[in-house]
Amino acid sequence: MSAFVEYIPGNSIFHRLNPITKILWTFSVMIVCFLTENPLAVLSVFIVNLVIAATGNIIRQMYPILRGLLVFCTILSLCQVFFIKEGTVVLYALPWFRLGPVTDRGIRLCVLISLRMLSTASTVPILLMTTPMSDIITAMTEKLRLPYKYSLMLTIALKFIPSFIDEMNQVMQAQMSRGYNSDTKNPFRKFLIIIPLAIPLLITSIQKSRLLAISMEVRGFGSGKRSCYKDCSMGNADYIAIIIMASFVLAGIAAALIT
């Protein structure tokens, strides 16, 4: 499960912000990055993201994600840089034949796109690593008026993914012990061999969900108005953060309108 973006407990300022503030942050980063054409401005947004990750003590966990993004951006830039013909040619990919011209505007655009990608794509993992999923869901129910039933469904789905994977391994091993072999090249057989895995999985899942439903009912689920255990009120830090983000977004809009 290490490939998953998981919540990493911490007590930084960013950890303590309201999930709604953090969701607003991801949106404002996106807006600012796409409004401005200036690579330096986007770079500074990215650096702020890194600072947030550093104060939240999640740089180490962010590292593989950032590396992946960098690789992706490099490939994307290499593919794209040759298609931009405007501007003066700075170099050729194959100088001896004067083939594959690369222009200064091409480079500038590719850097801009890459930085935009890095800045906007790094916000979501930062959000998920500093906020428990249940807090995000609670905040969405309380502040954004998402019906409780939907958010509960989401919570249950997320909680049961690991146990579902576990269950699948068990079923797989049980069938393998009876000589079941899942290697086949024939596509028709490939479809058929899923059946011994899918049916036990379906049946055990139905059994489990039945018990889950009963265990929720006996604790009064659906008996009327609910209260909420989690405190998701906004603090002073939230209001300050929202004001700062709003001013950046407004500045971005203003700058875009002027140019």
Added chain:
Amino acid sequence: MIEIHDLTFTYSGSGSPALENINLRVAGGEFVGISGPAGAGKTTLALCINGVIPHFMDGSFHGTVIVDGYDTASAGCKELACSVGSVFQDPESQIVFSTVEEEIAFGLENLNIPRKEMVSRIDESLKMVGISHLKRCSTSHLSGGQKQRVAIASAIALKPKVLILDEPTSELDPQGSMEVFKTLENLNSNHNITVVVIEQKIQLLSEFCQRLVIMDKGKIMMDGPVKSILSNREVLNFLGIDSFPVAKLMHLIRDKGLYDGEFPVNIDEAFDIISYILKPKILH
């Protein structure tokens, strides 16, 4: 505390009744064990006591079940949730949330308990089952015994007078099983919660329960104090004499006429009885 009169229940789509003419009275503060083979109707009985039947399951329901003064057939979901707490077999699938405190809060949220009271009730119920240190833990990293204690804590947070458990130890190892029963013993003797537990493990039943109800084929076959139930050889054969060798030994001793006092429920009592039998012989 629990009064069941002439209860007969047949699941819809089934030809024969799962429960037939059940009559059972459990007084406040009792610790009752229910046992019997699979298919005896134990789980159905539990579902009738906590009101899941007839509220959430279809079937023909005859007779009355009264728990803590409420008739389960007519009482609301809220009253039932506050009078009977339930714990089930599989510790994994009855836990909904990813942290212990959220799990316990769930029932309280459903009943619209104000936040302030919720906080104190969560702490109190965690303390009662002895897992205060796990409050902020992730539910997926707990042992089986701990998970069942979380399930017990989330049931007692609603302050029920009765706790009904359906084979709470069937997925647990001996240590986990012991943990659960010690918790139940504490709730029963120190917090006056009536405990009804369905259980297969006869050594646990004999050690912790005061009263045993034996079921078979939808009926109550026998009901009485643990010692008298165990001293009935037929019942013991039926429940698993090989799982409780001390009782088997005791029956051999009684057959020989060497002892006719109280039946032992654990090794210590058996030790005392055997010592007692040997003593006069040695003094002689």
Added chain:
Amino acid sequence: MILAENVCYTYRNGNNVLKNISFEIKKGEFIAIIGSNGSGKTTLLKHFNGLLKPTGGKMLVNGMDTRKTKTSRLAKYVGFLFQNPDHQIFCSTVYDEIAFGLKNISTRREDIRQRVKKAAEKLGLESLLDSNPLTLSKGQRQRVAFASILALETDIIVLDEPTKGQDYIESIKIMDTVRELNEQGKTIIMVTHDMELAALYAKRIIVLRNGTIHLDGRTESVMASPEILASSGLKPPQIYMLSYMFRKYGLFWNVHTVEDMFRQLLAHLEGSKNVSIG
């Protein structure tokens, strides 16, 4: 038959579950593996048919190195019954379910019919061959799963807590079948938490603690060491415990069964007068 040489197993998350496990299992043995949760019992069990491959040392089954042999091939030699029958049952009739493994190891059609019938008979399922497994009770489903393993007619049968969650009558049915198989020469290895059943049925016991072998010996001698069992988080069977309590008075030595104890009790009452109890 099975030879483990310094078997180590480390999960991908770095969790070191088995450490230098070595033992030999001969044909026809009946072994119970016991230990508290997390001692590595199930992990060890899954090495016998190659579901898990040792990350250090080696495991030889019938002379085959499990690291180089597929589980689906080992299935011809090792039958493996999982804890939860619902993890494997998927056919619409009991017959098909029992035949599934046989088809996988490409048995002749005539043989399949015969072997399914034989396995079903052994587990009392003859009348249920046409039923849908889903309509059966939990105990019956466990027996269907067991029959599907039996039909493979392997020399080695591995059972992971075969009586878990079963009532007494079902447990005894399963264990009696296991004993019968052992008497017919099959090698049995089972993991169990039920010390009474282990004492009653197994001939040799391996105690695991924190991924190492803590004790390995004949059932009588392992069960008669309460201190060692306790240090592994286990409680000895009642009769062994009772005889242990009397040991300091010099009574009830060599007691393994209820009958042993009763016989000695009678002997003490009739004969010797120099017994003293504090």
